[in-house]
Amino acid sequence: MEKIIWDDSFSVGVEVLDQQHRQIVEVINRLLEEPQEGFDADQIARILDDLTKFVHLHFRMEEGLLAQHGYPDLQVQQAEHREFRVELASLCMGSMKNHTVVPINALLYLKEWWVDHILVKDMQYRPFLSSRPGLLPS
Ligand SMILES: [Fe+2]
Known part of the structure; x- marks a missing residue:
């Protein structure tokens, strides 16, 4: 399956979060x-x-940074993150039973969830968070 190509449109404007997003995208690309x-x-x-x-x-x-700076839609982020944690845990359980193949629907889920999450959901906090003092911009 084609990997995720990182470009500037993925940047949420805060260096540490961009670095972590890149790291996650690299692992999914593997x-x-x-x-x-x-x-x-x-x-x-x-x-x-x-x-x-x-x-x-x-x-x-x-979530820590958003909470610390009083982001009003923190709960939306938390709910999204919770959903992904549950899916990832069940994917990990599944991989214990059959650990030489990742089902195509699981790959698609990982790819689409992260692309959508960064480009749509995380991007919503970009103007809010990137203007806060004390955060290294990307
Ligand atoms: Fe997020």
Whole structure:
């Protein structure tokens, strides 16, 4: 499946959040660029492990910054993040049963969720957060 190509339109205007988003996109791209010969047994588990780690770290940071600066739609972000955490957990459970293939619908979900989340949902806080003092702009 074609990988996600990062460009400036993905920037939410805050360096640390852009870096974390890039890191998450890179991990998802590792899954999307499945090698011709397929994954070996541990690869998928390792990638999903990385994804889980980076996603949890990122959601905590993003929600923390939004809360700290009094973002009015924090609950919308939290609800979205909660939905993704649940899906990711069930994907991880599924990969334990059959760990050499990631189902195409799961790949599509990961790709579409993140592209939509960054470009639509996260972009809504860009004007709010990028104008706050003390945050390094990207
Ligand atoms: Fe978010």
